[in-house]
Amino acid sequence: MTSRTAEAPAGPPNPRRAEILGAAAELFARRGYHGASIGDLGRAVGLTGPALYRHFSGKEAVLAEMLLDISERLLAEGVRRAADPDPERALDALLGWHIAFALDNPALITVHERELDNVPEPQRHRVRRLQRAYVEEWVAVLRRLSPGLPDERTRAGVHACFGLLNSTPRSAAGLDRDAMGGLLHAMARSALEGVR
Amino acid sequence: MTSRTAEAPAGPPNPRRAEILGAAAELFARRGYHGASIGDLGRAVGLTGPALYRHFSGKEAVLAEMLLDISERLLAEGVRRAADPDPERALDALLGWHIAFALDNPALITVHERELDNVPEPQRHRVRRLQRAYVEEWVAVLRRLSPGLPDERTRAGVHACFGLLNSTPRSAAGLDRDAMGGLLHAMARSALEGVR
DNA sequence: TGCCGATGTTAACGGCCGTTAACAAGTCTA
DNA sequence: TAGACTTGTTAACGGCCGTTAACATCGGCA
Numbered sequence: 001m002t003s004r005t006a007e008a009p010a011g012p013p014n015p016r017r018a019e020i021l022g023a024a025a026e027l028f029a030r031r032g033y034h035g036a037s038i039g040d041l042g043r044a045v046g047l048t049g050p051a052l053y054r055h056f057s058g059k060e061a062v063l064a065e066m067l068l069d070i071s072e073r074l075l076a077e078g079v080r081r082a083a084d085p086d087p088e089r090a091l092d093a094l095l096g097w098h099i100a101f102a103l104d105n106p107a108l109i110t111v112h113e114r115e116l117d118n119v120p121e122p123q124r125h126r127v128r129r130l131q132r133a134y135v136e137e138w139v140a141v142l143r144r145l146s147p148g149l150p151d152e153r154t155r156a157g158v159h160a161c162f163g164l165l166n167s168t169p170r171s172a173a174g175l176d177r178d179a180m181g182g183l184l185h186a187m188a189r190s191a192l193e194g195v196r
Numbered sequence: 197m198t199s200r201t202a203e204a205p206a207g208p209p210n211p212r213r214a215e216i217l218g219a220a221a222e223l224f225a226r227r228g229y230h231g232a233s234i235g236d237l238g239r240a241v242g243l244t245g246p247a248l249y250r251h252f253s254g255k256e257a258v259l260a261e262m263l264l265d266i267s268e269r270l271l272a273e274g275v276r277r278a279a280d281p282d283p284e285r286a287l288d289a290l291l292g293w294h295i296a297f298a299l300d301n302p303a304l305i306t307v308h309e310r311e312l313d314n315v316p317e318p319q320r321h322r323v324r325r326l327q328r329a330y331v332e333e334w335v336a337v338l339r340r341l342s343p344g345l346p347d348e349r350t351r352a353g354v355h356a357c358f359g360l361l362n363s364t365p366r367s368a369a370g371l372d373r374d375a376m377g378g379l380l381h382a383m384a385r386s387a388l389e390g391v392r
Numbered sequence: 393t394g395c396c397g398a399t400g401t402t403a404a405c406g407g408c409c410g411t412t413a414a415c416a417a418g419t420c421t422a
Numbered sequence: 423t424a425g426a427c428t429t430g431t432t433a434a435c436g437g438c439c440g441t442t443a444a445c446a447t448c449g450g451c452a
Contacts, residue, residue, distance in 0.1 A: 246401080
């Protein structure tokens with residue numbers, strides 16, 4: 001039994017897989033899932049289209065693995081940072097994490113935000129659960145920070161805050177990374193204070 | 197000379213065209229430009245695919261007209277509201293306008309945000325100019341409100357603010373329209389204060 | 393009444409898409 | 423050295439896409 005069309009990455013991390021996933025993220029972000037063909041993905045890493053099937057079971061599998069990976073990474077570190085006993089520091093740590101991720105992986109953030117509907121069904125549910133859990137980490141911290149607020153309002157506020165933070169890839173402003181990070185941090189902090 | 201495949205809406209407003217544009221906005225927003233076929237668009241208004249060519253010169257023309265219309269509406273009313281001599285009131289008016297538009301036309305806002313790259317070239321440039329002009333209305337108001345701030349930072353802040361406001365369609369939260377509008381207004385105001 | 397423009401339909405086109413088949417070359421090992 | 427596994431290629435498939443052609447129907451008007 002070999003890893004011909006492995007669905008889950010079990011063995012040693014295959015560098016070719018990672019290379020394909022990186023190129024696919026860029027293409028999916030720029031042109032949308034349906035706007036990027038298998039041939040495009042292959043060409044982006046110096047291969048022909050059909051060669052992709054040596055590493056993934058199909059186009060949907062590429063997207064599914066990409067979104068699962070993002071959601072897991074966001075959640076894992078999110079849980080870690082939200083654990084700070086001081087809710088103020090926890091919130092700043094969450095903001096720092098999400099902002100760093102968005103600035104370092106603009107394509108991933110874009111795909112994560114837009115393409116969930118194209119993930120086939122067994123995995124879509126898992127991604128949705130991970131995304132929801134990530135949101136709940138933020139909600140829990142905000143609840144500690146200002147209890148008594150209706151959860152629905154807090155949740156809506158967190159979603160709006162993500163909209164602000166994830167806008168980074170669209171506004172390739174003339175600001176350098178640190179300035180942009182600082183701006184986003186300040187704006188998001190203020191916006192969340194505006195919720196209560 | 198009839199209006200067989202009119203590019204620009206000149207004569208009386210054709211209700212069929214408007215109907216198609218509305219259905220197309222919904223489909224483009226939900227599945228992306230490349231994810232919705234001409235057959236889908238036709239079916240959504242009770243027609244077959246080829247019937248669309250009686251009203252538009254092609255699929256790209258549908259998208260182009262949609263984005264031009266949105267950009268023009270946003271800018272026209274934006275100019276009007278930004279003209280308030282009191283910059284505080286001008287900002288609140290801009291916020292109110294953009295929030296109302298986003299809450300009333302979530303599909304349009306989504307398409308406007310995502311699908312510019314699929315607009316063919318003569319019109320893409322016009323849309324970009326209109327979008328830029330709209331942003332500059334906001335920047336001008338903010339400049340009056342806190343002069344001395346570098347324009348680059350202000351512009352980045354406006355883009356981030358749009359990210360917050362335009363996140364509405366993605367967060368179908370359990371809040372009713374007025375509560376959601378109030379929340380977005382409060383968060384955006386605070387976020388923009390965080391810029392300075 | 394007879395025509396004509398407007399607005400539909402179905403049938404057919406060329407092309408690109410995702411995917412599979414068949415084959416080739418390199419590498420590792422018994 | 424012979425075989426097997428891995429990873430690539432090119433060729434071919436069925437299908438859907440955007441678009442055009444050819445034809446039907448209907449309402450308004452000379």
